[in-house]
Amino acid sequence: MAIKQTGDIAAQRLSPEQLSCEFSDIAPLLDASAAAAAASRCHYCYDAPCVNACPTQIDIPGFIRKIGNGNLKGAAVDILSANPLGGMCARVCPTEILCEGACVRNHQDAKPVAIGALQRHATDWAMERGEALFSRARETGRHVAVVGAGPAGLACAHKLALAGHAVTIYDAREKAGGLNEYGIAAYKTVDDFAQREVAWLCSVGGITIRHGVSLGRDLELDTLRKQHDAVFLAIGLTGVRALAMEGETMSGVMNAVDFIEQVRRARDFGTVPVGRRVVVIGGGNTAVDAAVQSRKLGATSVAMVYRRGVESMSATGAEREFAQTSGVTLITHAMPVRLIGEEGVVSGVEFERTLSEGGLERFVIEADMVLKAIGQTLVPVGIERDVLTLDGSRIAVDGDGQTSLAGVWAGGDCAARAGIDLTVQAVQDGKRAALAIDATFARTAAKAA
Incomplete structure (x- = not known):
């Protein structure tokens, strides 16, 4: 089975008026x-x-x-x-x-x-209204390093700053926010909301953000531990899983997270190139965001293909329904087996699935753009191996987010902890670690008294 169409990757598939409508707020504010x-x-x-x-x-x-x-x-x-x-x-x-x-x-x-x-x-x-809802406690003289300005890092910094501690956030990107800034569909957070929220959060005082600074390249964990009273690691999952098949370097094949970031960073959505026929491989929220935005940018056909059934997808039912009502075709129980292309340019994906009556079926979906959304991984640059879980996939932490290194905590997607990989869970990780750090400082001060 093949979907036969023609076309290629290009920008400005829709008029500015159409794009403005497509990328308007999907959930307007209540009056x-x-x-x-x-x-x-x-x-x-x-x-x-x-x-x-x-x-x-x-x-x-x-x-x-x-x-x-x-x-x-x-x-x-x-x-x-x-x-x-x-x-x-x-x-x-x-x-x-x-x-x-x-x-x-x-x-x-x-x-x-x-x-x-x-x-x-x-x-x-x-x-x-710029409401000053909170005020800081008196300065304690303690200084905490937070590595990563995503939801976990920001939440940790805010809680520590309120307690009177000084916080320096070190982040590799030019803007704070992490996935809130770079990894969420543009139609969910319009009007530069991620940056406005960061500005509000930092307005409490006591928080300094240093941009363009990366652990393992510009910072050493040992140095941070010596220069600060505590360290909180909130480095996220910056690696992307590969399909591990020939052709992934062809033109037209890219990571869904990179595509989403392109859309988020664009001042003019019309400048973002998109294919006419897009195949998104994956079943999570990243896959949904990439698929829906492909349609909103003017793709004629978008297929979101997942190797298992809908009950195993990490994207919620509401997200799946939104994708389908936005014109995305959902195909399940299909495993990618081959990327097809000519002269270094992708032209389709071959899939394999098990038939209900037994046996295997192979089919091709033609595509000029293939977006990979099969998961992200920890890149443990600058982190000692014995701080990681046995399989090396996350940073090992206890119930308060503390690692095996004295004075070092971790939270958010990079940490192996209970809970789901959502923004709200990352916020809770940051809060919990901040409370533990503050309690540690209190115990230290009590012993010294």
């Missing part, structure tokens, strides 16, 4: 009346299941009650004290499997309280 109506549906449960389902344990009934009473500042304090990246999480969290999935309203009228939208309503209100 005051809509927020009040949404808040009125909350039962303000005691021992609320929605709170237990939130990795950062936001007091959801509390902030919704405040919205209902018109106290948006109080609602924002409730949210951001538990999750300093609450604005971004309101945009990208899979609420259908977290807080909203646990809402008791699902058992009554099959429609949960719009917790994510209400969280965004309160946090956006506060940030647009």
